[in-house]
Amino acid sequence: xxxxxxxxxxxxxxxxxxxxxxxxSVGAQTAGEWHCLFHATGNPTTGVLNGxxxxxxxxxxxxxxxxxxxxxNVTPDTKHLINASAYSAAATTMPAVFMLVDLxxxxxxxxxxxxxxxxxxxxxxATFANAxxxxxxxxxxxxxxxxxxxxxxxxxxxxxxxxxxxxxxxRQSATTSKIASSYVNFVAGTAxxxxxxxxxxxxxxxxxxxxxxxxxxxxxVTANTxxxxxxxxxxxxxxxxxxxxTTRATPTxxxxxxxxxxxxxxxxxxxxxxxxxxxxxxxxxxTGVRSAQQIQISATYTSGTLAxxxxxxxxxLPMTTVGVAAERDLLNQVPSLPRIYDGACLAWLMYxxxxxxxxxxxxxxxDFGWG
Numbered sequence: 001x002x003x004x005x006x007x008x009x010x011x012x013x014x015x016x017x018x019x020x021x022x023x024x025s026v027g028a029q030t031a032g033e034w035h036c037l038f039h040a041t042g043n044p045t046t047g048v049l050n051g052x053x054x055x056x057x058x059x060x061x062x063x064x065x066x067x068x069x070x071x072x073n074v075t076p077d078t079k080h081l082i083n084a085s086a087y088s089a090a091a092t093t094m095p096a097v098f099m100l101v102d103l104x105x106x107x108x109x110x111x112x113x114x115x116x117x118x119x120x121x122x123x124x125x126a127t128f129a130n131a132x133x134x135x136x137x138x139x140x141x142x143x144x145x146x147x148x149x150x151x152x153x154x155x156x157x158x159x160x161x162x163x164x165x166x167x168x169x170x171r172q173s174a175t176t177s178k179i180a181s182s183y184v185n186f187v188a189g190t191a192x193x194x195x196x197x198x199x200x201x202x203x204x205x206x207x208x209x210x211x212x213x214x215x216x217x218x219x220x221v222t223a224n225t226x227x228x229x230x231x232x233x234x235x236x237x238x239x240x241x242x243x244x245x246t247t248r249a250t251p252t253x254x255x256x257x258x259x260x261x262x263x264x265x266x267x268x269x270x271x272x273x274x275x276x277x278x279x280x281x282x283x284x285x286x287t288g289v290r291s292a293q294q295i296q297i298s299a300t301y302t303s304g305t306l307a308x309x310x311x312x313x314x315x316x317l318p319m320t321t322v323g324v325a326a327e328r329d330l331l332n333q334v335p336s337l338p339r340i341y342d343g344a345c346l347a348w349l350m351y352x353x354x355x356x357x358x359x360x361x362x363x364x365x366x367d368f369g370w371g
Contacts, residue, residue, distance in 0.1 A: 004331075007371030008082075015071030019043060020363040021348060023090075026226060027262025029356035034269035034278040036222045036309070038066045038103060038347035042361075047347065049307040050108045050224040052141040056121035057206050057291070059105040059146035060345040063187065067103075068346040070368050073184050079370040080330075080337035086317050087325040090360035095353035096319045098326075098362070099278065101311040103345040104208045104217060105143075107292060109308065112227060112301040117237040117294040123205040126150065128158045128197045135177050137204050144171035145186050145343070147209040148179065155200020160193060167192065168209075183209070183343050207291070210341040211312050214242040214290030218279035220309050220349070221268065223261045227304030232257045232297035234268050236280060236308075242288035251281050257297065266349070267306065278349050314338050314346070325364070340368060 008014040021042035029035055038047040047066020052058040062069060071079065086098050107120050124140040142148070146169045150157055157163055167179040168186035178191035185191075211217050221234050233254035240246045256274030257267040266278050282289065295308050315338060319326040330337055340346070346366070 004369065004371065008369040011371070013074070013077065013370045015368045017068050017070055017366045017368070019068055019365065020361065023350070023356055023358060023360040024262060024264040025358050028358055029350070029352040030270065031352055031354050032271040033352055034266040035264040035350050035352070036220070036266060036347070037264065037350055039224070040264060044068055049106050049222065049309065050305050052108060052143055053121060053139065054110045055107055055118055055295070056140055057105055057107060058143045059206065059209060060103045060143070061145040061209065061343040062345055063145055064345055066347060068366065070340050070344060070346060070366070071370070073187065073342040074370045075184070075342055077370040079340045079368055081314065081340055082331055082337065082367040082369050083327060083329050084315060084317055084364065084366050085325050085327040086319060086362055086364035088319060088322055088360065088362050090357060091322055092354055093352070093356045093360055094320060094322050096356070097351040097353070098317040098319065099349040099351070100314040100317070101347060101349055102210065102314060102341070103347050104210060104310045104312065106307040106309040107295055108224070109295060109306040112297065112304055112306055115232070115297060115299050117296040119294055120292050122291060123203050126202045126204040128194060128202065130158060130194050130197050133178050133191050133193055134172060135179065135204065136175055137177065138175050141174040142169050142171065142177055142206060144169055145183070147207045148204050149207065151203045151205070152198065153201050156198055157202060158194040158198040159196045161198070208310060209343060211288070214240065214288040217242070217288040217290070217310050217312050219289050219292065220266050220278050220280065220311065222307055222309060223263055223265050223267055224305040224307050226262050227260065227267070227306065228302030229259050230257065230299055230301040231259050232299040232301065234280070235296050235298070236292050236294065237296050238293040240290040240293065241283070241286040242290060244290065246293065248283045248286055251283060254298070255280065257301070
């Protein structure tokens with residue numbers, strides 16, 4: 001404890017993040033439903049969960065709009081969340097629960113009129129141009145800061161690029177990237193210099209960052225834009241679990257999506273048959289999701305877009321009374337001092353215990369320390 005106090009006081013290894021988020025401006029939140037506030041207005045600003053190529057994995061990190069900042073990169077130190085607070089000024093919002101999550105990435109689904117299993121995109125062929133250090137990956141718009149690896153068949157990777165080694169993309173356009181040798185170098189914009197173009201067929205593959213095995217990682221499905229009529233079952237027909245098994249699937253009792261769900265709605269949350277909490281049910285025995293190979297809605301939504309989001313829960317913060325701050329002491333409570341990784345994309349999920357008007361304001365702070 002003495003060491004911790006010295007680090008956050010004498011050594012100044014401390015960061016306070018003040019935040020203020022509004023519920024979405026389109027559609028009031030119904031009691032019993034969960035919403036994602038990442039792409040709601042406020043501070044931090046609106047985030048994006050519908051960018052990039054349809055069905056392709058899009059990584060998220062603390063450089064993304066909408067992420068709650070937490071003091072930047074501290075490696076080799078280890079950062080922890082010390083405490084959290086939140087309160088509301090909206091008269092009809094209590095009770096409520098806020099859940100802080102680290103958003104690892106998402107699969108945008110614009111094909112919500114398709115009722116069969118749809119395969120996701122994690123890998124495409126890549127070509128290298130050593131004169132510019134540019135990598136071209138046609139057909140896959142890869143988000144900046146994505147953890148990637150390269151493989152080769154029938155030849156050799158460019159000199160300066162190693163197979164099955166982690167790199168982080170520095171996005172140049174929808175079809176081109178440079179790469180950095182670490183997340184810190186990605187933030188600094190320092191690209192790897194490779195000296196040949198390579199030969200044969202090269203493949204670039206994207207992966208989740210931070211919780212790289214998927215341990216503890218959950219999936220939720222939210223509406224990016226309000227969806228039209230429809231009550232489909234929502235499922236992961238095939239995903240890879242934290243043990244690396246690639247043939248896992250959502251159980252047969254599937255969540256049921258809400259017809260005409262508004263933006264931010266976690267579409268299968270609520271009360272009644274076929275409704276769940278914020279996260280998709282996983283196959284028995286699984287402790288997390290490393291990646292999704294297929295995503296599916298069993299019947300069409302007439303319009304709108306969805307996002308299948310991979311996230312690591314950090315804490316829950318129950319609120320009982322309007323205008324009275326709820327606070328979670330994470331130094332003395334269990335689990336104690338949850339770790340916040342470099343690059344974490346922190347955002348709030350909200351459970352509405354009562355009907356919540358549009359543009360309802362919530363505010364609070366998060367305290368971080370490291371050493």
